[in-house]
Amino acid sequence: MTSRVLLVSPASGESLRQARFDDGGPLDAGGAARARAAAGSLPAVARVLVSPGVRCRQTAAALGFDPTPVPGLAGLDAGRWTGRTLAEVGAAEPDSVGRWLTDPGCAPHGGESVRELCARVARQLADLGRMDGRTLAVVEPEVVRAAVVEALGLPDTAFWRLDVPPLTATELSGRSGRWNLRLGRPLGAPDGD
Incomplete structure (x- = not known):
């Protein structure tokens, strides 16, 4: 059985441009318009899932989907840094930010470490690897990185070290334990299959 998982990053919003830890902010007008313009450009899928985040849900809706929210696909829990910009936190807690960016097991914000996020996403990916057909999931960039x-x-x-631009698709194919990777196709570009 071969599974295909198409991870779509959300369109842009003010929080993304400000490098703000997810504050539940919506898409901006330009991001919503680009997502609507990309509707219909994705391949047929067996199921559509979404991170519970506002930008992800709005992107999925703009793409024409009514997805199933999956809490395990949520973005990184930034604890007390949620809603603040990286610049604000860096100015107030430079040592904490430095540790957070260099030690994947560190969570000075009191939320989830990068290592914990990667483990959570690995469990979700294993579940998706047992499903036949293509799954589309609109998820935060950090979930794409972890996958x-x-x-x-x-x-x-x-x-x-992994950059995930807004409104791009990253596809994994294979099965749990043996995945192949197709990177960052902008939505609206030809799929190639």
Whole structure:
């Protein structure tokens, strides 16, 4: 059985442009328009899932989907940093931010560490790997990063080295334990299959 998981990053919003830890902010007008324009450009899928985050749900809706929310696909829990910008936190807690960016097991914000996020996403990916057909999931960029770390067996220190632009698709195909990766196709671009 071969599974295909298409991870779609959400369209842009003010929080993304400000490098703000997810504050539940919505898509901006331009991001919503780009998502609506990309509707219909995705391949047929067996199921559509979504992170519970506002931007992900709004992106899925703009793409024309009525997905199933999956709490295990939520973005990183940034604890007390939620809603603040990276610049604000860096100015107030430079040592904490430095540790957070270099030690995947560190969670100075009191939320979830990168290592914990990667483990959570790995469990979700294993579940998806047991499903036949293609799954589309609209998820936060950090969930895409964690999935790539798991799929390729990368060390969790590689997490911050992966960039995930807004409204792009990253596809994993294969099965749990043996994934192939197709990176960052902008939505609206030809699929190639």
